Amino acid sequence: MEITLTTPALLFPAISMLLLAYTNRFIALASLIRNLKEQYTRTQNILLMGQISNLRERLFLIRNMQALGIASMFLCVLCMFVLFAENQTAGKYLFGISLFLLLASLALSFREIQISVNALTLELSDLENAKEEQKNFHSAR
Template identity: 40%
Template structure:
């Protein structure tokens, strides 16, 4: 395996993550539209809490997607730098930056999942579902 093929190893992972992030985004926007419609007819205090949470999560998903795309672009740039034998450190530094973006995207995803759990906990408490 030559050096230029090493950055290519993260392409499938980034592509799958971006697809998963897009699915989360679409599900949240659908949920938000439903809650907003219901809230405009009969405002409920708990909906405001959920809408704030959803807005925050949508911004996190945007950040996750941007970091994932930055990782993809940096990995592609890294491949080009390594392929054209630009000084060795250029490609490796660019690959390191791609990996930092990739890991940051995953860390942001963990934070968004935590907020997702917090959001459903609000509904469980409102419905008086016993804690486990």
């Protein structure tokens, strides 16, 4: 298979959009962590520690997602340079590694979304339990 300079360039928009999405997730997570820290400082509610632990894991995943995305972009640029120097074999390998890193980044993104959904499901179940307890309290009176 022959690849040209434009082949790795096709990944630039996709990787750029992914990195932007990852950055937005990081910013939202950082804001949430700051708010939870403030709440914990005020209330010393031990239940917040579970949420904070969950956020720590998500933060670790987002950092690695970003690192893999950046490494993928870096190898795409390096691949283009190597192809420009007319080294097809090295260019193919670099492009393949770049694709693999992008795939790994997407896999971590999928895992981070799963953790996020699980956390939100727990929040919703707590809310539903509180609503049910309130309903039972009012019906017992």
